[in-house]
Amino acid sequence: MAKLYFRYGAMNSGKSTALLQAAFNYEERGQHVLLAKPEIDTKGAGHISSRLGVERPVDFLIGRGDDVRALVAAHGARYIGAVACLLIDEAQFLSPEQVDDLLRLVVEDGIPVLAYGIRTDFRTRAFPGSARLMEVSHSLEELKTICRCGRKALFNARLVGGRFVFDGDQVAIDDLDHDQVTYESLCAQDYLLASGGRLS
Template sequence: MAQLYFRYGTMNSGKSIDVLKVAHNYEEQGKKVLLFTPVVNNRDGVGKVASRIGMQKEGIVVDEQMDMVQLAAAEKPNCILVDEAQFLSKQQVLQLAEIVDALNIPVIAYGLRADFVGDLFEGSYHLMALADKIEEIKTVCWFCDKKATMNMRCKDGIPVFEGEQIQIGGNESYIPVCRKCYSVKRKQSRQQ
């Protein structure tokens, strides 16, 4: 029985390399995979699923007009993988659930749980609500040895705590931190 998985982690926790690894494992066995990436994910170019360690693969761009259910029904893949799933809309997450339930195709969605101020993204919110299995991909805090649970946005190396929810970026813009270090840096920024 197919299931909807949501695998979440902070920035730099290895989500995209895991997507690429899973895609490779299916394809090496001669199985078909559809790899989706939201149109807003343009860090390495629209349609690219790329890891910070240099591996990348072309993905299928998901925008508001795409009917993922129809595409999955026509293509009949063994698995669907989604990178940067936090950027999906509620309707797109509902489509993923329909693919699992109606077409019996497993879907593994990878993304951030929360943004740089600790608020859930729309896609993450609905994946948390609908996923059959929720799994954390862990990494270590930039400042200490605790598990990172927050994404700290930085500008010129200085933490920032205001701005638009979506700002595409990599190591130059975000670092993984634990809640304690996040709180300390936030308090320090208020005192300046």
């Protein structure tokens, strides 16, 4: 039976690497997969990029308001066999309605979906897509990474020009080339220390 999986973790927990490995595993067995990500994620343009240096082009980008089932039907039609799985990177950027499309894709079309993303933004607030995935996924799996102190990282702290910030838009994509916006995965203790006790 097909299921909707949400595999989440703080930044640098290996989500994109795990997604690319899952795609490789399916294809090694002769099965067809589709890779996608929300178009708002401009990092890597039309590719899924792992921090380990591995990357692969997506089959399609998901625009704001797009019907994900329709995109899967259109892009999956090029395969002779059925689509074995849909893999989505940066799933936190999906709308709640698009997450509902994923559940329908699983239940009504029988296509497993593996969605990878982060739970919360730099202010510790859930992304709408992640919140909906937590509500409707068949399976939740946390991918873990560590804080600078060695404890388990829970939160993604935003830095602008190397300084922590706790105000701003929910979405700001990493800009490593210009050292403007970067993120650091922190445990709860170090996040509270950096924020002066602030959680939102």
